[in-house]
Amino acid sequence: MPAIELKNISNFICRNISLKIADAELMVLLGPTGAGKTTLLNIVSGLIDHEGSILFDGVSIDGIPVNLRGIGYLLQDLALFPHLDVASNITYGLKMQKRRVDEIKARLDEMLELMNIADLVRRYPKDLSGGERQRVALARALAPFPRVLLMDEPMSNLDPLIKEIITDEFKSIQRKAGITTIYVTHDQDEALSLGDRISVLNNGEIEQIGAPDELFYHPETEFVARFVGFKNILKVSIIEIKQHEAVVYINNECIDQPSKIRVKNYPVFEKGKEISLCIHPESIVLKRVNILVDSNLNRMMGKIVDRRNNGKNIRTTIDIGGSEVHALVPKALFDFKIHEDVWACFAPDAAYPLCGRR
Amino acid sequence: MNKLNWLKPRWSMLPVFIFLLIWEMAARLGLIPGHFFFPPFTAVLQEFYHLTANGVLPYNFLRSLTRVLIGFTTGSIAGLLMGILMGYRETINKTFHPIFSLLYPIPALGWLPIFMLWFGISEILPIMIIFICSFFPILYNTITGIKTVDKNLIKVAKTLGASERKTFTTILLPLALPNIFTGLRLEAGMAWRVIIAAEMVAIPTGIGALLMRAESLIRIDIVIVCLMVLSVMCLSFERFFIYMEHKLTGNWR
Numbered sequence: 001m002p003a004i005e006l007k008n009i010s011n012f013i014c015r016n017i018s019l020k021i022a023d024a025e026l027m028v029l030l031g032p033t034g035a036g037k038t039t040l041l042n043i044v045s046g047l048i049d050h051e052g053s054i055l056f057d058g059v060s061i062d063g064i065p066v067n068l069r070g071i072g073y074l075l076q077d078l079a080l081f082p083h084l085d086v087a088s089n090i091t092y093g094l095k096m097q098k099r100r101v102d103e104i105k106a107r108l109d110e111m112l113e114l115m116n117i118a119d120l121v122r123r124y125p126k127d128l129s130g131g132e133r134q135r136v137a138l139a140r141a142l143a144p145f146p147r148v149l150l151m152d153e154p155m156s157n158l159d160p161l162i163k164e165i166i167t168d169e170f171k172s173i174q175r176k177a178g179i180t181t182i183y184v185t186h187d188q189d190e191a192l193s194l195g196d197r198i199s200v201l202n203n204g205e206i207e208q209i210g211a212p213d214e215l216f217y218h219p220e221t222e223f224v225a226r227f228v229g230f231k232n233i234l235k236v237s238i239i240e241i242k243q244h245e246a247v248v249y250i251n252n253e254c255i256d257q258p259s260k261i262r263v264k265n266y267p268v269f270e271k272g273k274e275i276s277l278c279i280h281p282e283s284i285v286l287k288r289v290n291i292l293v294d295s296n297l298n299r300m301m302g303k304i305v306d307r308r309n310n311g312k313n314i315r316t317t318i319d320i321g322g323s324e325v326h327a328l329v330p331k332a333l334f335d336f337k338i339h340e341d342v343w344a345c346f347a348p349d350a351a352y353p354l355c356g357r358r
Numbered sequence: 359m360n361k362l363n364w365l366k367p368r369w370s371m372l373p374v375f376i377f378l379l380i381w382e383m384a385a386r387l388g389l390i391p392g393h394f395f396f397p398p399f400t401a402v403l404q405e406f407y408h409l410t411a412n413g414v415l416p417y418n419f420l421r422s423l424t425r426v427l428i429g430f431t432t433g434s435i436a437g438l439l440m441g442i443l444m445g446y447r448e449t450i451n452k453t454f455h456p457i458f459s460l461l462y463p464i465p466a467l468g469w470l471p472i473f474m475l476w477f478g479i480s481e482i483l484p485i486m487i488i489f490i491c492s493f494f495p496i497l498y499n500t501i502t503g504i505k506t507v508d509k510n511l512i513k514v515a516k517t518l519g520a521s522e523r524k525t526f527t528t529i530l531l532p533l534a535l536p537n538i539f540t541g542l543r544l545e546a547g548m549a550w551r552v553i554i555a556a557e558m559v560a561i562p563t564g565i566g567a568l569l570m571r572a573e574s575l576i577r578i579d580i581v582i583v584c585l586m587v588l589s590v591m592c593l594s595f596e597r598f599f600i601y602m603e604h605k606l607t608g609n610w611r
Contacts, residue, residue: 045517066516073517079510083532083610092528093518124610144518 001180002056002147004044009052013039015204017052021197024178026171028195030185030227036204037184038076041150044182045071056147067096072146072179076153078137080125086136087121093144111139114173131162138170142177149174149181155190167194188228192216200224217352219278225354230278231326233354237274241265245348248277250300261298264349276354283350284327286316286336287343297345300325304340318344397579402586405579414568419587422553422564425481426591429488430549434542437493441500445534446526451501458497466491466552467559474560484556484564491552496541503537504530536611539603546595554588 004021013036021027029037043050046066054061061069081089090111094104112118115135125133134154141149155163171194174181185191191198192212200207200215200223208220219225225233236248239260246265251274263277285297286304293299302320309315314334316327325344336342378399384390385398397405409415444451466487477483507530515525557566565584572580 047513047516067519067521069517071517073514075510075514077510079508079514081511081515081529083607085609092515092520096515096519096521096524126610140514140518150517 001178003058004148004180004182005055005058006040006044007053007055009040009043009050009054011039011043011048011050013204014043014050017204017206019199019206019209021180021182023057024175024180026174026181026183026194026196028183028185028191028198029201030188030191030195030198031201031207032186032227035201037186037201038152039204040201041073041152041182041184044148045069045073045150070145070147072141072144072149074137074141074149074151074154076156078133078154080128080133080137080140082125085122085124086117086128089125089136090139090143092140093146097144107143111143114142115139130158131166134158134162134166138173142173142179146179149179151181151183153185156185156187163190170194192228200227218355219352220355222276222354225276225278229280230352231281232279232284234277234279234351235274236261236277238269238271241269241271248275261300261351262348263298263351266353266355268353268355277351278354279346279351281315281326281328282313283346284318284325284329285345286318286327286329286334287345288336289341289343291343293343293345297347298351299343299345302342302344304336304338304342307334307336307338318342320344395576395578397582402579402582405577406583406586409580409583415583415587418563418565418568422550422557422566423591425484425564426488426549426553429485429553430492430546432485433489433492434496434545436489437496437541438500438538440493441497441538442504442531444497445501445504446530458494462494462498467555470556470560479560479562484553484561487556488549488553491548492545495545495548496538499537499541500534503534506537507533536603536607539599539607543596543599543603546599547592550588550592550595554584 001023003023003025004019006017006019009017013034015036017036017040019027029040031037039048042048044054046061046064046069081092084092087108091104091108094107099107108121112121115138117132117135117139120128120132120136125136128136137154155167158166167190183191183194185194192215195212197209197211198215199209202223208215208224210218215224216228219228219230222233235251237251238246238248240247242265244265245262246269247260247262249260268275287293287299289301300320302318302325304316305319305324306317307314309331310328313328313330316329316334316336318325318327327344382399385396385401390396406415440454444454469487469490470483473483473486477486511529511533512525515529520528553564554566554569557564558570559566561567565587569581569584572578572584
């Protein structure tokens with residue numbers, strides 16, 4: 001399977017996108033609606049015009065029409081051919097490649113077994129459930145031995161339970177087949193669990209490319225930070241750097257105590273510099289004001305202004321001198337009332353700096 | 359799956375029998391004022407038999423049938439081909455659409471005076487009328503059928519390796535079939551209605567002409583026989599296309 005390289009891709013939505021995807025890699029394009037994710041897939045598949053160049057294994061494919069590119073494309077609505085049964089849907093690409101009948105039959109059987117859908121073979125799409133459609137669509141995309149697999153939010157219409165099962169199955173199939181894949185989603189959980197690497201797109205530009213952990217803990221921009229779930233972004237000034245720790249001052253005049261916090265030292269820190277620190281809401285611990293807080297923890301005094309049930313957790317908003325801090329507290333540990341004064345505490349190593357462009 | 363159950367005669371025939379019975383009774387018992395013009399159903403049946411036996415009905419029926427078949431087939435094929443071109447190629451659509459939108463509102467029978475002057479009283483006249491009457495609805499239904507095919511299906515077919523031609527023959531055309539059949543079904547019945555009208559006005563043979571002659575001889579029974587033939591033919595043509603549509607698209611719709 002080829003490595004893909006996009007060189008300065010531009011069109012009416014995408015702006016100068018360059019991206020390298022390794023052989024057999026699963027690259028996730030993550031971004032909000034309208035960021036240009038689907039457009040980029042359509043460009044790679046050859047369905048829409050663009051400037052710049054696309055290379056498969058170093059060879060330009062710009063002049064190759066869409067039907068000869070060897071692309072497996074899984075659309076959000078799956079687009080199963082309604083007038084063909086499951087077998088004919090899966091073998092459609094093989095027939096277009098004019099393969100021999102026995103070869104087509106063998107590949108069909110292989111796909112039916114791989115996707116575990118042998119019993120659906122004579123059914124029509126209208127008689128399939130969401131999960132079954134998903135498998136048939138994936139089988140149809142994989143059957144004609146594509147060089148590259150493009151997936152456009154294929155799981156977005158599934159219920160969470162089936163989604164988890166199919167996502168796991170897909171990941172193992174993708175690994176086994178070693179097929180280079182570009183996977184589009186707007187769901188950060190899906191992206192973080194599925195991708196070998198993730199490119200975050202915003203307004204037709206790539207904000208950051210990195211492994212899931214890199215994105216999750218070291219977002220480069222505020223957009224990426226917010227997209228991967230950092231709800232708390234504090235603007236701070238570094239006032240002192242020690243060996244493992246830095247002392248910073250929170251740039252919020254309303255906060256009078258404590259204005260100083262200690263955070264883990266990062267190479268990007270420089271004395272006197274202003275930076276943004278991101279804290280995941282799950283890292284914020286709430287303590288009663290009359291309880292002695294562990295001196296290792298940073299603490300900020302605030303008032304609970306909102307609480308929302310979020311399944312296992314309570315999503316809490318704390319007003320700290322005019323700015324809001326968000327905490328995700330396990331339901332079992334939450335025994336606070338609304339408007340109650342609390343300490344919002346976090347460990348020094350729970351704060352990550354935004355280290356890219358601002 | 360309900361396999362063509364609707365084709366079998368069922369309880370829905372009962373009201374028809376009751377209607378015929380009331381008709382028969384009303385005519386026989388003279389319940390209707392002016393019953394001279396109201397023959398009982400059995401008398402109509404008897405006349406049907408006579409007209410069939412002496413060859414008048416089959417002769418005129420075959421003339422009408424031939425005209426309908428030729429006009430309808432050529433009109434549908436022309437409408438289908440033009441519809442395919444216009445549905446598939448936007449430039450062709452843009453070129454012809456303004457012309458056709460001006461011609462379409464003219465009722466098929468409105469062409470009769472012009473065609474009479476152009477072609478005279480000949481077989482071409484009714485065939486042309488049926489042609490016009492079949493062409494436009496099938497044209498527009500085909501265009502709609504092709505244009506409303508989900509663009510994503512075409513996108514997927516292309517990525518799976520289908521050429522333009524293959525995309526057309528394997529995806530667009532089969533998916534446009536339901537719309538095309540709607541056009542065919544509506545027009546098959548309409549062709550019979552229009553041919554009768556054309557024959558009544560301008561042609562000396564055919565069911566419509568027979569109807570007019572019977573009227574001038576005050577033979578209400580023959581008039582009713584002609585109307586019944588017309589009704590049965592409209593119905594069977596429509597049913598034929600419903601059957602074909604079900605046969606070709608019933609599996610997946």
